[in-house]
Amino acid sequence: MTDREWDDCPSSDHMFMPLHKWMLGAPSRHQTLDRKLRLFAVACCRQRQELFTDPHCARAVETAERVADGQSNSAEAKELYNAIMNLPCDGAQAHVIHNVTLKLIGASGLQAAMGVIMDLAVATGWDDFHSITAVQAPLLRCVVGNPFRPVAFDPRWRSTTAISLGEAIYVDRAFERLPILADALQDAGCEHPDVLGHCRGGGPHVRGCWVIDLLLGKAQ
Ligand SMILES: [Zn+2]
Numbered sequence: 001m002t003d004r005e006w007d008d009c010p011s012s013d014h015m016f017m018p019l020h021k022w023m024l025g026a027p028s029r030h031q032t033l034d035r036k037l038r039l040f041a042v043a044c045c046r047q048r049q050e051l052f053t054d055p056h057c058a059r060a061v062e063t064a065e066r067v068a069d070g071q072s073n074s075a076e077a078k079e080l081y082n083a084i085m086n087l088p089c090d091g092a093q094a095h096v097i098h099n100v101t102l103k104l105i106g107a108s109g110l111q112a113a114m115g116v117i118m119d120l121a122v123a124t125g126w127d128d129f130h131s132i133t134a135v136q137a138p139l140l141r142c143v144v145g146n147p148f149r150p151v152a153f154d155p156r157w158r159s160t161t162a163i164s165l166g167e168a169i170y171v172d173r174a175f176e177r178l179p180i181l182a183d184a185l186q187d188a189g190c191e192h193p194d195v196l197g198h199c200r201g202g203g204p205h206v207r208g209c210w211v212i213d214l215l216l217g218k219a220q
Contacts, residue, residue, distance in 0.1 A: 001015075001018035001148065002148060003146050003148035003149035006018070006141070006146050006147070006148050006149075007141070007146060009137055010134055010137060011130070011133040011134060011136075011137055012044075012117055012133045012136035012137045012139070012140050013117050013133045014133075015137060015140055016113070016114065016117065018148075019033075019140075019144065019147060020110070022147045022148070023110075032219055033109065033110070033144070034108055034109035034110065035068045035069070035109060035208070035218075036068075036109065036143045036144055036208045036213075036219075037108075037109035037110050037112065037113035037143075038064055038065075038067065038068040038104070038109035038112050038113070039065065039068045039109075039143055039206065039207050039208030040109075040113050040116075040136075040139055040140055040143045040144075040206075040208065041064065041103075041104055041109070041112035041113045041115065041116045042061055042064050042065045042068070042104065042206075042207070043139045043142075043143070043204075043206040043207070043208070044113075044116040044117075044120060044136050044139060045061045045100065045101075045104065045116060045120075046061065046206075047135060047136075047139075048120055048123075048124070048132075049061075051093070051097050051120070051123055051124070052097060052101070054087060054094070054097070054098075056080060056083050056084050056087060056101070057084065057097055057098065057100075057101045059080060060080055060084060060101035060102075060104050060105050061101065061104060063076065063077055063080055063104075063105055064101075064104035064105050064112065065207060067105060068109070068207075068208070069207075077105045077106065080105060081102060081105055081106045084098050084101055084102055085098075085102070093123050093124075096119050096122050096123040097119075097123055099115070099119055100115055100116060100119045100120065100123070103115035103116075103119075104116075116136070117132075117133060117136065120132050121133070138203070138204055139204060139206060142198075142203070142204060142205050142206055142208070142209050142210065143206065143208035143209065143210060144210065145194075145198075145210030145211075146194065149194065151192060151194050151195060151210075151214065153195075153214040153215070154189070154190065156188060156189055157185050157188045157189060157190040157195075157215070158188070158215060159184065159185075159187065159188035161184045161187070161188075162181060162184040162185050162188055162215060163215065163216070165177065165180060165181045165184050166181060166212050166215040166216050167216065169181065169212060170207065170212055170216065173206075173207065175203060175204075175205035175206070175209065178198075178199040178200070178203075178205060178209075178211070179199060179200050181199050181211070181212075181215075182195075182196045182199035182200050185199070185215075195211055198210070198211050199211055
């Protein structure tokens, strides 16, 4: 896959094999991508939050986000995992959603991400597969960026203003402020079209957004 094909790819499932191949190209990519792919999985579940009606399953989505950022201890995730395992299975859709949430908190980020692509399609009927993977594609680009056109983030762009804006955006999930961050990065000397374009583009943006991660040093 070329960088342009990645930019234009309409479906998350078509992006996954090339992404996995790219991951295998360097061991250091695994840890970074594990966090990002778990956050991608969380974002995909939030897009279909109407499916996560059971309180344990809804909690698993929140917990998985904290697991990704190292803010959840393993006992918390294990307790929740066991609780979901013991939930009564009320129909095929509930069964699939339970499985998704178990992967979110109990499997690797890669497995969680692959799980949401397939399982959310199963949970909502295969007829919906294309619309589900279509809305997931920009989420995957938001968290991973473009692996076939990596950006070298210049440390000089990490001005005090840009860092404090980035931290607030991450904590508050205030991604509507990304155009303001673009201005701050530009004031710090950034003219990179991918960085500025991503901040000023229409999104969607979620936790794990590659520009925020590079700014805050979360992607190393
Ligand atoms: Zn983004």
